[in-house]
Structures are given as structure tokens and as C-alpha cells.
Amino acid sequence: MLSRTADNLYWIARNIERAETTARFLEVGARIALLPSAAGYRNEWDSLLRASGTADGFAKKYGDPVQRNIESYLFFDYDNPSSVANCITRARENGRIVRTALTTQVWDALNTAFQELRQLERTPRSQLDLSRLTEWTMRHAAMVRGAIDATLLRNDGWDFLNLGYYLERADNTARLMDVKYYVLLPRVEYVGSGLDNYQWTTLLRAMSSHRAFHWAYGGEVTAGKIAHFLILNPQCPRSLITSIQGMNTHLDRLGRGYHRSSTAQGNARSLLAQLAEMRVEDVFEEGLHEFLSRFIGEVAQLGVVIHNSYLNGDVR
Amino acid sequence: MTSYFNEMYHDQAVRPPYARLQNWVQSMPAELRQMKQAEAEALFRRIGITFAVYGEGGDPDRLIPFDMFPRVFSGAEWSRLERGIKQRARALNAFLVDVYGRGEIVRAGRIPGRLVYQNEAYEKAVVGIVPPKGVYSHIVGIDLVRTGPDDFFVLEDNCRTPSGVSYMLENREIMMRMFPDIFRENRIEPVEQYPAALRRTLASVAPQKCDREPTVVILTPGHFNSAYYEHSFLADLMGVELVEGQDLFVEGEFVFMRTTEGPKRVDVIYRRIDDAFIDPLCFRPDSMLGIPGLMDVYRSGGVAICSAPGAGVADDKAVYTYVPEMIRFYLGEEPLLQNVPTWQCGKADDLKYVLEHLAELVVKEVHGSGGYGMLVGPKSTKDQVENFRARILADPGNYIAQPTLALSTTPTFVEEGVAPRHVDLRPYCLVGERIELVPGGLTRVALTEGSLVVNSSQGGGVKDTWVLAE
Numbered sequence: 001m002l003s004r005t006a007d008n009l010y011w012i013a014r015n016i017e018r019a020e021t022t023a024r025f026l027e028v029g030a031r032i033a034l035l036p037s038a039a040g041y042r043n044e045w046d047s048l049l050r051a052s053g054t055a056d057g058f059a060k061k062y063g064d065p066v067q068r069n070i071e072s073y074l075f076f077d078y079d080n081p082s083s084v085a086n087c088i089t090r091a092r093e094n095g096r097i098v099r100t101a102l103t104t105q106v107w108d109a110l111n112t113a114f115q116e117l118r119q120l121e122r123t124p125r126s127q128l129d130l131s132r133l134t135e136w137t138m139r140h141a142a143m144v145r146g147a148i149d150a151t152l153l154r155n156d157g158w159d160f161l162n163l164g165y166y167l168e169r170a171d172n173t174a175r176l177m178d179v180k181y182y183v184l185l186p187r188v189e190y191v192g193s194g195l196d197n198y199q200w201t202t203l204l205r206a207m208s209s210h211r212a213f214h215w216a217y218g219g220e221v222t223a224g225k226i227a228h229f230l231i232l233n234p235q236c237p238r239s240l241i242t243s244i245q246g247m248n249t250h251l252d253r254l255g256r257g258y259h260r261s262s263t264a265q266g267n268a269r270s271l272l273a274q275l276a277e278m279r280v281e282d283v284f285e286e287g288l289h290e291f292l293s294r295f296i297g298e299v300a301q302l303g304v305v306i307h308n309s310y311l312n313g314d315v316r
Numbered sequence: 317m318t319s320y321f322n323e324m325y326h327d328q329a330v331r332p333p334y335a336r337l338q339n340w341v342q343s344m345p346a347e348l349r350q351m352k353q354a355e356a357e358a359l360f361r362r363i364g365i366t367f368a369v370y371g372e373g374g375d376p377d378r379l380i381p382f383d384m385f386p387r388v389f390s391g392a393e394w395s396r397l398e399r400g401i402k403q404r405a406r407a408l409n410a411f412l413v414d415v416y417g418r419g420e421i422v423r424a425g426r427i428p429g430r431l432v433y434q435n436e437a438y439e440k441a442v443v444g445i446v447p448p449k450g451v452y453s454h455i456v457g458i459d460l461v462r463t464g465p466d467d468f469f470v471l472e473d474n475c476r477t478p479s480g481v482s483y484m485l486e487n488r489e490i491m492m493r494m495f496p497d498i499f500r501e502n503r504i505e506p507v508e509q510y511p512a513a514l515r516r517t518l519a520s521v522a523p524q525k526c527d528r529e530p531t532v533v534i535l536t537p538g539h540f541n542s543a544y545y546e547h548s549f550l551a552d553l554m555g556v557e558l559v560e561g562q563d564l565f566v567e568g569e570f571v572f573m574r575t576t577e578g579p580k581r582v583d584v585i586y587r588r589i590d591d592a593f594i595d596p597l598c599f600r601p602d603s604m605l606g607i608p609g610l611m612d613v614y615r616s617g618g619v620a621i622c623s624a625p626g627a628g629v630a631d632d633k634a635v636y637t638y639v640p641e642m643i644r645f646y647l648g649e650e651p652l653l654q655n656v657p658t659w660q661c662g663k664a665d666d667l668k669y670v671l672e673h674l675a676e677l678v679v680k681e682v683h684g685s686g687g688y689g690m691l692v693g694p695k696s697t698k699d700q701v702e703n704f705r706a707r708i709l710a711d712p713g714n715y716i717a718q719p720t721l722a723l724s725t726t727p728t729f730v731e732e733g734v735a736p737r738h739v740d741l742r743p744y745c746l747v748g749e750r751i752e753l754v755p756g757g758l759t760r761v762a763l764t765e766g767s768l769v770v771n772s773s774q775g776g777g778v779k780d781t782w783v784l785a786e
Contacts, residue, residue: 096539
């Protein structure tokens with residue numbers, strides 16, 4: 001397939017996944033802000049912006065992190081490259097460019113999200129509460145994903161879409177977990193307290209994994225169990241290992257289909273091997289934040305390699 | 317007061333092709349009509365057919381209004397049109413091969429050499445090239461208007477990349493979805509074979525060096541172009557790749573596209589970009605859209621370009637006047653379709669006449685399109701007429717004038733019910749190894765009462781166009 005087509009498919013998935021994550025960020029923030037804390041309400045929204053990588057952009061435009069402004073910035077603001085509005089608009093534009101590589105159902109899902117977004121933008125903000133916005137985003141992300149799974153031909157285009165999904169999800173899960181680090185940063189003595197657990201639980205809820213966690217582990221919510229669940233447990237649909245496993249699956253499919261292996265395939269394989277051998281103790285020994293930062297870097301590097309292996313049009 | 321030919325009601329009777337529609341429209345309650353209209357609009361928006369108007373700003377996802385009242389031709393009417401259209405398409409292609417070759421028609425004094433060789437659209441870069449099968453213009457869109465039961469006039473020819481065919485296909489699709497009953501009652505010739513016919517036409521003009529099943533692509537300027545929807549729609553229905561300039565490159569004697577598995581050779585390019593932008597080495601060096609070296613490959617028979625570079629000289633509005641001459645000269649036949657009488661402001665006598673009758677005439681720029689830069693005398697204010705007079709005097713060679721034609725009307729759904737509105741017709745004639753014409757076309761309708769301008773950029777809409785089986 002045309003490299004440009006593959007690139008746009010890959011970015012449809014990345015943009016949709018990112019829109020969903022941004023909505024999840026908003027949800028985490030809103031829930032954490034409901035609880036009184038020593039550091040105060042203001043600081044926690046700030047932590048959230050920092051973990052999502054949007055703190056500088058926000059500070060330049062709005063200054064102090066007031067909840068309403070953060071909501072605008074994360075959902076509606078076209079100056080924020082990761083805002084839900086931006087991601088959905090871009091995903092739909094990617095879809096328009098490769099309209100011929102999509103089924104009517106997939107296009108319909110993308111286009112409907114975009115048309116409804118336009119309506120939301122015209123609706124007075126006083127009529128839109130945060131939970132409605134986050135639910136709306138997740139519903140449309142699910143519709144796009146469902147249309148892809150139910151109707152799309154399982155060819156190389158499907159692999160590029162999935163690569164986009166898994167790569168973005170690996171990055172985003174790591175970033176969401178990092179919120180916890182930023183929230184706790186000012187007051188280490190809270191570790192293990194009721195507040196600490198509340199924050200971990202909120203994180204699980206934001207990833208729609210609260211129930212799943214209890215099914216898988218049961219008992220007390222502890223940092224160790226959660227880290228294991230979100231990093232190393234292949235049963236968790238959003239865990240880092242599941243995401244990297246997914247990338248391996250699709251890179252291997254491409255390798256077989258094209259009768260040639262790529263650098264990306266090799267890199268993804270060694271990243272998976274690394275996670276497979278890891279114990280949760282290793283993560284804490286390295287430091288959760290340090291581990292996550294390193295992981296985010298490695299995933300970004302893998303993104304570059306995929307670009308060079310398939311998407312930049314210079315493949316020989 | 318001019319009287320206009322109404323294609324449905326003539327001499328107090330319903331003309332036969334519309335007989336069954338009489339019932340259909342009378343038995344449709346207003347609420348149902350409104351519901352169907354809303355449904356059609358939702359369908360168009362969902363499918364993503366939208367139209368951005370150059371230079372107007374505003375909503376880039378604007379819809380072209382769709383009118384549900386079909387426009388109908390009898391089989392006999394159509395077969396007359398069909399012969400005339402095919403005749404014209406053949407003559408235009410013969411003219412193109414000739415003027416880039418020996419120029420017999422100029423030597424014979426049947427058309428002034430100045431009009432051809434000094435024309436902006438004349439490409440010196442392709443002199444001496446005969447494209448595969450001797451075809452320069454593979455898709456000829458001929459704009460027709462009707463003024464009476466048997467009177468059809470050609471308004472202009474489009475030999476480069478006539479757009480709008482996606483509306484012909486989608487209008488039909490939506491009508492069939494919304495009103496299956498009227499399709500059962502009327503025997504309407506299908507149009508859905510168009511994409512397959514287009515693909516066949518393009519494959520039939522594969523270049524000399526292609527020794528296998530040709531790879532056909534559509535070349536688009538990109539997704540910001542107002543006709544992008546059409547490009548991707550056609551690529552989809554034809555099952556070919558939709559490429560941008562950046563996806564193609566020249567290596568050795570061939571053109572390749574960049575794929576995830578490495579370079580893949582391309583044999584036929586159906587380009588939807590202008591000559592000026594296809595190869596920066598040959599035409600505009602500042603073009604970001606083109607493929608450097610493409611013209612060298614084309615000249616040496618490594619790739620076919622459709623329409624062939626240089627085809628524009630045949631659809632120039634000044635050259636248009638001579639198309640009947642072309643038909644006589646190349647085919648030895650009498651033209652079956654009439655031209656609209658045209659005055660060329662570049663000629664002193666014509667200019668004098670035009671300036672004296674400005675308020676009655678339609679004046680157009682020679683290279684203009686889309687209904688821009690034109691004057692409709694009878695519909696303009698005194699000031700507008702005087703402004704235009706100054707523009708003509710500043711550069712007379714740039715303008716032609718035609719009488720204001722009494723464009724036929726067809727019934728159209730409007731706010732108050734059904735009312736006559738003016739229409740034109742653009743059929744799409746395919747020229748490759750064979751000449752084919754799908755029975756149908758794009759009917760454009762001027763939705764404003766009394767308006768004669770049907771261009772979508774000026775508030776025009778579209779209708780489904782039926783040809784009844786005999």
C-alpha cells in the first residue's frame with residue numbers, strides 16, 4: 001500500500017487513542033480534585049498537566065491552572081495538540097485522506113464524531129459537564145474501534161491501524177501512571193496512606209480497569225499490585241506488556257506478508273523480552289517514575305523506527 | 317418577457333418522459349417531501365460529499381444542494397444527444413493531435429493560427445507527441461443547454477479534467493435509496509457502470525513500454541482541493557490508488573509510487589491537477605505538487621497521462637467557436653449539436669456589436685470558469701454593465717459574448733412547493749480505444765427564481781438525470 005496511506009491509517013488510530021486518553025486524564029483530574037489534600041486543589045491539576053505533557057502550553061496561554069480553563073484546554077482548545085477536539089479533527093482528516101482504504105462504517109464513525117464535536121463546540125459551556133464530555137469521547141473512540149474490528153479487511157492497512165493504537169496506548173498508559181508520581185511528588189510521607197490508595201483507585205477507574213483489577217487480584221489495593229497490573233499483566237487490556245505484545249503481533253504479520261523483516265520488528269521484540277523478564281520489584285528498584293520515563297522514551301524511539309521502516313516513502 | 321421551454325409541462329400537457337412523475341409528485345404530501353429532503357441532506361453529509369468554493373471562505377464542508385425532482389430524457393432525445401456528443405469528442409481529439417503535429421487545419425485556413433499557437437493553453441513542450449491511441453482528452457465534459465423540444469446548444473467543452481461525475485453517481489444512488497418505487501415504475505437506464513468504463517478507458521491507453529496489466533492511479537492535488545471527495549470516490553469505485561505528487565517519483569525510464577513494500581511502477585496517471593503543476597522541471601518550477609522528470613518519461617512512452625498535457629487548447633472559449641469547423645474538417649460530417657453564436661471581443665466588428673448590445677448579452681472571460689468573471693446583461697444593474705464595459709475595453713481579446721439563452725426549466729422543489737427552475741446538462745464522454753457515453757450526466761439547476769447561473773459556486777444545485785429505456 002502507499003506509504004502515505006499507511007501513515008494516515010496509523011495516525012487515525014494514534015489520534016483516536018490519544019483523544020480517549022486525554023478524556024481519561026480529565027476524569028482522573030476531576031476525581032482527584034474532589035478530595036481535599038495538603039498540597040491543595042490547584043497543585044493537583046498542575047500535576048496532571050505535567051504528566052500529560054501539556055503543562056508548558058497551558059501555562060503560556062492561561063497562567064494559573066483553574067479547573068474550567070484546564071477543561072477547555074484539554075477538550076476544546078486547538079492550540080493544544082493533544083486536545084480531544086484536535087485529535088478527533090485530525091483523525092477525521094486522516095480518514096478523509098485515505099477514505100478509499102476505509103469501509104463506510106469506519107468513515108461513518110469518524111465523520112459522526114467530527115460532526116457531533118462541531119455541535120458540542122456550539123453548545124454553551126454551562127450545559128456541558130465534564131463527565132458528559134469524557135463519556136462522549138470514550139463512546140466515539142469505542143465506535144471507531146468497533147467499526148474497524150467488525151468491518152475492515154485484515155490486510156496490511158489493518159496492521160498499521162493497530163500499530164498506531166498499541167504504540168499510542170503504551171505511551172499513554174505510562175503517562176497516566178506517571179500522574180500519580182507527580183501528584184505525590186511534593187509530600188512523600190503520604191505513601192501508603194488512605195489518600196494514596198484513593199488516588200491509585202482513581203487511576204484504575206480512569207482506565208476503566210477498577211473492576212478488572214479486583215477480578216485479577218482481590219484484596220487491598222496496593223501500589224505493587226497496581227504497578228504489576230498496569231505494567232506487567234498481559235490480561236490487562238491497557239497494560240504496557242499488552243500494548244508491546246500487540247505491536248509485536250502486527251509487526252510480525254507485516255513481516256510475513258511482505259516477506260521481509262524490519263528493524264522495527266527487532267526493536268519491538270527486544271522491548272517485549274525486557275518486559276517479560278521484569279518483576280514488579282525491578283520496577284520499584286529503578287523507581288516508578290524513572291522506569292516510566294525510560295519506557296516512554298523507548299516507545300517514542302520505536303515510533304521513529306516504524307516510521308523509517310514503513311511510512312516515510314523511502315522504503316526500497 | 318422571454319418564454320422558457322418547460323421540460324415537463326408543454327402546451328398545457330405533461331410531456332411523455334415525465335408522465336409517471338406527475339403522479340409521484342402529486343401524491344407526495346408536503347411533510348413527506350420535507351422529511352425526504354432532510355434525509356437526503358443527512359445522507360450526503362454522512363457520506364462526506366461536500367464542496368469547498370475557492371476564495372469564498374466560510375464552511376469548507378458546504379453541501380451542494382440536491383433537488384429530488386429528477387430531470388428526464390426520453391430514449392430518442394438521448395440517442396440524438398449521444399451521437400452529437402460523441403461526434404464532438406472525436407473532433408476535439410483529432411484537432412489536438414493535429415495542432416501538436418502538422419497543423420493541417422491551420423494550414424487550410426479553417427482556424428486562425430494565432431488562436432491556436434499563441435494560446436496560453438498551447439503547450440510547446442508536447443509538440444510532436446502523439447499520445448497512445450491518438451487521444452489527448454479522455455474524459456470530455458460537454459456543457460449543454462436546451463431552449464426548445466429539439467434545440468440543444470453546446471455552451472462549452474471541457475477537455476481537461478471535467479469534474480462533477482461523482483454527483484451523477486451519488487445523486488442516482490440516493491434517489492434509488494429514497495424512492496425505490498419510482499425506479500420500479502420507470503425504466504431508467506443505469507449509470508453505475510461509469511467507474512468501470514472509466515477504468516477500461518484509462519487502461520486502454522497504457523503507454524508503449526507497458527507490457528503487462530497496466531497500473532492506473534488517480535493523481536490529486538490533495539485533500540484540501542475542493543474536488544478531493546470526487547477524486548477519492550472515483551479511486552475507490554475503480555479500485556485504483558489515489559496518489560499525490562509526493563507519492564510518485566521518476567527513476568530511469570519509469571514512474572514509481574512509494575509504497576510500504578518499496579517502489580511500484582505506475583503506467584497510467586489520471587491526473588486531476590493542471591498542466592502547470594505536473595512537472596516542475598518542465599512547467600512551473602515553484603510547483604510543490606508535481607513530479608520532477610515526469611514529462612521526460614511521458615515523452616519516451618514510459619507513462620500515459622490523462623488528459624494528455626496540452627489538451628486545454630481545445631476547450632478554450634475562443635477556440636470553441638471553431639468546433640463546428642473541426643467536425644467538418646476532420647470527420648467530413650455536419651455538426652449534430654449547435655454552438656451558441658459567439659462574438660469575439662478581440663475582433664473589431666464583434667467588439668462594436670458587443671458594446672452596443674451589452675445589456676442583452678452574456679459576456680465571459682476566455683479562460684474563466686465556474687461562473688466567475690462573467691456578466692449576464694439582462695440580470696445586471698446599469699452600474700454593473702458599465703463596470704464590465706470598462707473591463708472589456710481594457711483587454712478585449714480576453715472576452716467573448718453570447719446571446720442570453722432562454723435556458724429550459726424543469727420542475728424543482730422549492731419552499732412553496734414545486735416551481736420551474738433553469739437547468740443545464742453535463743454528460744461525460746469517455747474516449748480511449750472506444751468512445752463511450754454513460755446514459756446520464758450531471759444536471760445543474762439555478763435554485764434562485766429567475767436565475768440563469770447554475771454554477772455550484774453561485775448557488776446552483778444538482779439533480780438526478782434520467783434517460784428512459786426505449
